[in-house]
Amino acid sequence: MWVKIVLAxxxxxxxxxxxxxxxxRPPDDTRPSTEPQHxxxxxxxxxxxxxxxxxxxxxxxxxxxxxxxILKTDPDAVALQELAGKDQLRILLGLLKGRxxxxxxxxxxxxxxxxxxxxxxxxxxxPVAVGTRYALGAxxxxxxxxxxxxxxxxxxxxxxxxxxxxxVEGLMDWAQARMRSTEVxxxxxxNFELKAANETNLYTDNxxxxxxxxxxILRNFKDLGRxxxxxxxxxxxxxxxxxxxxxxRANHAEVLRDAAVGRMDHWPxxxxxxx
Amino acid sequence: xxxxxxxxxxxxxxxKSFYLSFVILVGFVVLMLWGFYTYAARKAxxxxxEQFKYTYESKQYFNGLTFALYSVLFSxxxxxxxxxxxxxxxxxxxEARAGTLRMICTRPISRxxxxxxxxxxxxxxxxxxxxxFIALNLLVGLVFVGWGNLELxxxxxxxxxxPGKIMRDEALMRFAxxxxxxxxxxxxxxxxxxxxxxxxxxxxxxxxxTIAAYLTLYIVGRVEFFEHLRPYFFTTDMDFWxxxxxxxxxxxNVWHYAxxxxxxxxxxxxxxxxxxxxxxxxx
Numbered sequence: 001m002w003v004k005i006v007l008a009x010x011x012x013x014x015x016x017x018x019x020x021x022x023x024x025r026p027p028d029d030t031r032p033s034t035e036p037q038h039x040x041x042x043x044x045x046x047x048x049x050x051x052x053x054x055x056x057x058x059x060x061x062x063x064x065x066x067x068x069x070i071l072k073t074d075p076d077a078v079a080l081q082e083l084a085g086k087d088q089l090r091i092l093l094g095l096l097k098g099r100x101x102x103x104x105x106x107x108x109x110x111x112x113x114x115x116x117x118x119x120x121x122x123x124x125x126x127p128v129a130v131g132t133r134y135a136l137g138a139x140x141x142x143x144x145x146x147x148x149x150x151x152x153x154x155x156x157x158x159x160x161x162x163x164x165x166x167x168v169e170g171l172m173d174w175a176q177a178r179m180r181s182t183e184v185x186x187x188x189x190x191n192f193e194l195k196a197a198n199e200t201n202l203y204t205d206n207x208x209x210x211x212x213x214x215x216x217i218l219r220n221f222k223d224l225g226r227x228x229x230x231x232x233x234x235x236x237x238x239x240x241x242x243x244x245x246x247x248x249r250a251n252h253a254e255v256l257r258d259a260a261v262g263r264m265d266h267w268p269x270x271x272x273x274x275x
Numbered sequence: 276x277x278x279x280x281x282x283x284x285x286x287x288x289x290x291k292s293f294y295l296s297f298v299i300l301v302g303f304v305v306l307m308l309w310g311f312y313t314y315a316a317r318k319a320x321x322x323x324x325e326q327f328k329y330t331y332e333s334k335q336y337f338n339g340l341t342f343a344l345y346s347v348l349f350s351x352x353x354x355x356x357x358x359x360x361x362x363x364x365x366x367x368x369x370e371a372r373a374g375t376l377r378m379i380c381t382r383p384i385s386r387x388x389x390x391x392x393x394x395x396x397x398x399x400x401x402x403x404x405x406x407x408f409i410a411l412n413l414l415v416g417l418v419f420v421g422w423g424n425l426e427l428x429x430x431x432x433x434x435x436x437x438p439g440k441i442m443r444d445e446a447l448m449r450f451a452x453x454x455x456x457x458x459x460x461x462x463x464x465x466x467x468x469x470x471x472x473x474x475x476x477x478x479x480x481x482x483x484x485t486i487a488a489y490l491t492l493y494i495v496g497r498v499e500f501f502e503h504l505r506p507y508f509f510t511t512d513m514d515f516w517x518x519x520x521x522x523x524x525x526x527x528n529v530w531h532y533a534x535x536x537x538x539x540x541x542x543x544x545x546x547x548x549x550x551x552x553x554x555x556x557x558x
Contacts, residue, residue, distance in 0.1 A: 003387035004548055011541040017534030021527050194429045194436065215428045215438045223437065235502075 043075040044187035048082030050265035057084040065261040067095035076142040078117040079153035079187035105136035114153040130170035154188035161209035168213040187241040228253040279392035296358040307346040338423035339416025363468035364482035366393040402458040439522035456516035466543035
């Protein structure tokens with residue numbers, strides 16, 4: 001009889017322990033104590049549609065909603081992916097009431113474009129050729145007399161992890177050549193699948209390549225949107241904002257999950273940084 | 276109870292399958308060592324370097340601690356549960372098949388004590404297996420690969436979500452933690468196999484049922500389609516033992532899943548005792 005009593009008591013203790021330790025604990029606040037000298041707000045958003053649609057590029061009818069999110073969030077710069085062309089950028093800049101300047105990347109082999117919007121009227125834009133794809137860099141100053149910043153808008157291959165890895169290598173070469181003199185930020189849809197538990201899903205052909213790519217970026221950059229969670233449907237975190245390693249962490253990183261309209265499969269990621 | 280335990284220990288140390296499990300583990304380590312050498316040569320040079328300019332898989336990444344980690348992680352999922360199921364599944368059903376169970380139960384000992392002594396011996400076997408395996412991997416890693424720090428990357432092992440590093444001495448301590456947490460996780464399999472051993476009269480049936488249940492839940496849990504079912508499988512909870520290899524051990528998580536596994540183990544043991552006490556032994 002005593003064996004059963006001991007086992008029953010142990011069972012109760014284990015269940016109580018499991019319930020007790022399941023309680024979420026508030027995250028430790030490890031923000032740097034020193035006041036940041038400069039602040040920067042960046043937004044990245046793939047405004048294209050999910051794969052099942054006929055045209056998976058951005059739809060012009062959604063641009064007022066995109067403009068509304070940008071105006072409400074008021075970022076210093078915006079990285080957009082999957083625009084259908086320059087016409088859409090022109091419409092979007094009009095909807096933004098002249099508060100932003102922008103440019104789209106050159107057309108690579110695909111039918112969609114990356115774009116960058118910035119508030120700074122003195123901003124310059126640079127196409128970045130990476131293999132058969134193009135990213136776009138914008139050089140600007142978020143504050144008068146503040147440091148110069150480069151924001152790259154990038155979009156890696158959706159279905160081939162080896163191509164993503166080659167794309168990242170090219171992008172890093174470009175960024176590293178400039179990061180000694182300028183604060184470089186890279187934002188966009190990288191399509192990384194980093195959870196080995198998800199290796200049977202339909203979006204990646206090799207978790208290991210994505211791990212290599214992501215680890216390589218993190219040698220010199222910080223993943224500033226890491227705490228914000230999933231950025232696309234199917235519980236995927238595939239949109240990133242990478243910043244200089246000396247930025248300790250984002251002051252605020254948020255995925256705006258009520259912002260998508262139509263059949264968009266991504267949500268905007270907003271990152272506020274002090275550096 | 277202590278006499279029972281002593282007798283069960285004697286049976287364990289006299290059984291050939293006990294030593295066979297250690298021999299197979301040695302064979303697995305040899306296989307892993309061969310695979311590790313050829314993989315390291317392939318990934319840290321040749322075609323990989325031609326296709327991709329940058330890689331974390333430099334030669335310093337392939338050290339003895341990385342070897343031990345890979346070996347332990349892969350064997351824990353599919354190899355060690357089989358040995359534990361074999362050991363536990365044969366405990367009661369093996370006695371029934373040999374015709375000795377009836378005789379044991381006619382003696383003035385409680386059936387609950389018999390179940391507990393058999394479970395404790397199985398737990399000892401599981402602990403010895405895992406500790407031996409970890410120690411062997413570390414030794415082989417030290418002698419044949421060489422030691423360094425334990426470098427961790429997101430993705431392949433699903434351990435970290437950002438690159439991290441554990442210094443050598445701390446990493447050795449983590450392997451010691453893994454021996455404890457891994458044994459605790461394996462006790463769920465041991466308890467399930469013991470329950471099957473009481474339900475079925477054939478040890479083969481008990482072992483196969485346990486392994487089938489484990490593998491089914493493990494495989495279903497890996498398939499993306501059943502993602503929402505994962506939290507309800509004991510195989511998911513058993514995975515907690517790996518958390519000790521994270522650069523910052525998430526202790527709250529570890530205790531939560533350790534208690535969950537404990538609840539599974541004790542619950543299954545309780546069911547085993549109840550069923551065994553009411554079982555009509557005809558063998």
